[in-house]
Amino acid sequence: MRGLPDTLGTRMAVGLCVVFVLLPVATSVAVATSVSSARGLWGDGVTLQWLVTGWEQISPTLGRSTAVALGVVAANLVLGGPLAMWLARSPSRLTRAVSFLATLPLAVPGIALSIGLITVYPQLRPSGLLLFLGHVLLTLPFTLAALTPVLADQELQDCENAATTLGAAGWRVLATVTVPFSATALVQVVITAFALSFGEFNISFFINPPAAPMAPFALFDAYSTQRLELASAKTVLFMLCLVPVLALLVAARRTPSTRKARP
Amino acid sequence: MSESGLVIDDLSVDYDSTRAVSGLSLHVPDGQTLAIVGPSGCGKSTVLRTIAGLTRPAEGRVVVGGRDLTHVPASARDVGLVPQNYALFPHLSVRGNIEYGLKARGVDKVARREAVDRLLAFTELTPLAQRRPSQLSGGQRQRVALARAMAIEPSVLLLDEPLAALDPQLRGAMRRQLLDLLGATTSINVIVTHDRHEALSMADVVAVMRDGRLVQAGSPRELWQAPADAFVADFLCGATYVDVVLDQDAVHAFDGRWAIPYAAVDAARPATGRARGRLLLRPDSLVLSEHRGTGTVPALVRHAEFVGESTLVTLEVAGTAVSVRTDQPVTTGTTVHAGLAGRPVAHPHPEEIAA
Numbered sequence: 001m002r003g004l005p006d007t008l009g010t011r012m013a014v015g016l017c018v019v020f021v022l023l024p025v026a027t028s029v030a031v032a033t034s035v036s037s038a039r040g041l042w043g044d045g046v047t048l049q050w051l052v053t054g055w056e057q058i059s060p061t062l063g064r065s066t067a068v069a070l071g072v073v074a075a076n077l078v079l080g081g082p083l084a085m086w087l088a089r090s091p092s093r094l095t096r097a098v099s100f101l102a103t104l105p106l107a108v109p110g111i112a113l114s115i116g117l118i119t120v121y122p123q124l125r126p127s128g129l130l131l132f133l134g135h136v137l138l139t140l141p142f143t144l145a146a147l148t149p150v151l152a153d154q155e156l157q158d159c160e161n162a163a164t165t166l167g168a169a170g171w172r173v174l175a176t177v178t179v180p181f182s183a184t185a186l187v188q189v190v191i192t193a194f195a196l197s198f199g200e201f202n203i204s205f206f207i208n209p210p211a212a213p214m215a216p217f218a219l220f221d222a223y224s225t226q227r228l229e230l231a232s233a234k235t236v237l238f239m240l241c242l243v244p245v246l247a248l249l250v251a252a253r254r255t256p257s258t259r260k261a262r263p
Numbered sequence: 264m265s266e267s268g269l270v271i272d273d274l275s276v277d278y279d280s281t282r283a284v285s286g287l288s289l290h291v292p293d294g295q296t297l298a299i300v301g302p303s304g305c306g307k308s309t310v311l312r313t314i315a316g317l318t319r320p321a322e323g324r325v326v327v328g329g330r331d332l333t334h335v336p337a338s339a340r341d342v343g344l345v346p347q348n349y350a351l352f353p354h355l356s357v358r359g360n361i362e363y364g365l366k367a368r369g370v371d372k373v374a375r376r377e378a379v380d381r382l383l384a385f386t387e388l389t390p391l392a393q394r395r396p397s398q399l400s401g402g403q404r405q406r407v408a409l410a411r412a413m414a415i416e417p418s419v420l421l422l423d424e425p426l427a428a429l430d431p432q433l434r435g436a437m438r439r440q441l442l443d444l445l446g447a448t449t450s451i452n453v454i455v456t457h458d459r460h461e462a463l464s465m466a467d468v469v470a471v472m473r474d475g476r477l478v479q480a481g482s483p484r485e486l487w488q489a490p491a492d493a494f495v496a497d498f499l500c501g502a503t504y505v506d507v508v509l510d511q512d513a514v515h516a517f518d519g520r521w522a523i524p525y526a527a528v529d530a531a532r533p534a535t536g537r538a539r540g541r542l543l544l545r546p547d548s549l550v551l552s553e554h555r556g557t558g559t560v561p562a563l564v565r566h567a568e569f570v571g572e573s574t575l576v577t578l579e580v581a582g583t584a585v586s587v588r589t590d591q592p593v594t595t596g597t598t599v600h601a602g603l604a605g606r607p608v609a610h611p612h613p614e615e616i617a618a
Contacts, residue, residue: 162411167338
């Protein structure tokens with residue numbers, strides 16, 4: 001009798017998704033393609049002019065945010081991977097303390113974190129390095145939460161041991177066993193780190209120099225000072241930048257799980 | 264001790280402050296199979312991991328074919344490992360799994376394909392070559408793990424509880440198949456198991472461990488006929504050692520409550536006076552009767568378990584528990600009379616030997 005609750009649950013999830021995600025997105029698209037939304041959706045006809053204008057204005061900002069997000073993803077993989085491995089495998093008592101410290105930024109309000117970073121490391125602000133470090137600080141806990149349990153999995157460690165006894169060097173074990181085994185978690189890390197950094201507002205607002213705003217701040221500015229149609233067009237463009245990342249997530253979820261072999 | 268074959272010399276392994284294996288020494292000649300058997304936590308898997316190079320010993324050496332491997336990294340040991348859960352690479356096909364070690368060793372593509380084809384045929388996995396491990400049964404996965412380990416033609420093949428992950432119904436057939444496969448290898452095989460049937464049927468040398476120490480090692484028949492102590496007798500043979508006193512008239516067991524004539528027991532009469540000994544009572548050494556008879560001893564039925572072809576009974580005689588297999592119906596809590604079914608062996612008591 002699992003069918004009924006499952007169906008009901010699915011319908012509720014789809015309904016909530018439609019009401020709180022798809023409807024606002026559709027509204028933004030409709031406003032962005034309306035000549036004048038003050039006369040109602042698609043009032044005075046349909047146009048792509050707001051999207052063209054929005055792209056001309058926001059594309060440098062989107063490029064900057066994308067570059068920072070990609071850098072944050074790389075830093076998460078380079079720093080978060082080994083750190084997660086250490087947390088998962090080391091018998092050291094320090095692992096608990098480090099795990100706690102790494103999670104701490106999530107518990108601190110973004111504003112406090114931003115002001116704290118600006119106060120302690122003002123010299124890093126002009127170069128944009130402080131913004132980058134702030135994003136890494138904020139995304140690293142998610143990376144550790146995704147990777148640490150997978151790397152601690154005894155099945156993975158057994159596979160690594162088997163590969164080692166078969167003559168594989170450490171780098172080969174990492175490349176041919178550890179990474180494929182952790183592929184789902186790694187994709188999750190890439191998507192989470194990218195999306196969090198790309199859409200992060202607090203640190204971007206406080207730390208980043210106003211002359212070179214990040215995409216969320218540019219959207220805030222557009223809604224504050226520009227026409228609703230233009231701000232909505234910029235929002236649509238912002239969301240389109242996340243489509244490739246979301247497509248990656250869907251593709252990863254459709255790929256048959258490689259982790260567990262069932263008896 | 265000869266350095267040919269596998270030599271484990273005074274091996275000790277620590278996990279933090281706990282000594283998991285203590286002073287283990289074993290020798291397995293080339294081409295033979297060693298079974299390390301013992302209860303959970305006795306250190307047998309640690310020995311396997313140490314031979315594989317996955318665990319560092321605190322003391323002692325591991326030597327294979329005269330080559331001291333103690334400080335050689337696991338990837339350079341030429342040792343094949345079949346873990347208990349098989350540890351197949353889930354993202355690779357059956358062919359990819361078997362090929363893995365050959366790729367890691369830089370074997371060229373043509374030679375790799377030939378070797379893998381041969382092993383696929385040998386393990387009857389050819390039709391499944393493109394399948395993923397998740398699409399295989401337990402027995403098929405075991406064969407893939409074995410083929411993967413055999414592909415590198417290791418000098419030592421290590422199998423950790425090779426049949427434990429299989430359904431009990433499959434184990435008999437898989438044991439026979441595994442025996443055939445291992446018989447075709449030229450390597451030294453080391454099997455770790457807690458199943459005495461596996462140890463006795465698959466090994467040339469059986470080593471019994473308890474609490475990290477070697478209790479007894481020898482051929483299966485040697486251990487079966489003369490287990491070193493009560494633990495080995497119970498664990499490996501399901502038998503009980505009963506302390507006896509041998510005098511000129513009979514063998515006296517259970518504090519003198521049971522006098523067994525020499526005609527009924529395989530024992531040497533002491534030259535003079537009395538001697539202490541141990542009588543090995545196997546489950547089929549005794550017959551049970553409701554009535555007292557000549558040469559019987561009364562016993563309390565502590566536990567009776569009907570297992571189909573027979574009933575496994577635990578008797579208590581003068582405070583000693585003895586296992587008996589009988590085809591008669593027996594009720595827990597009743598008193599029966601036990602007599603000898605065959606001629607059990609009475610061994611000299613270890614303290615007598617020491618004296």
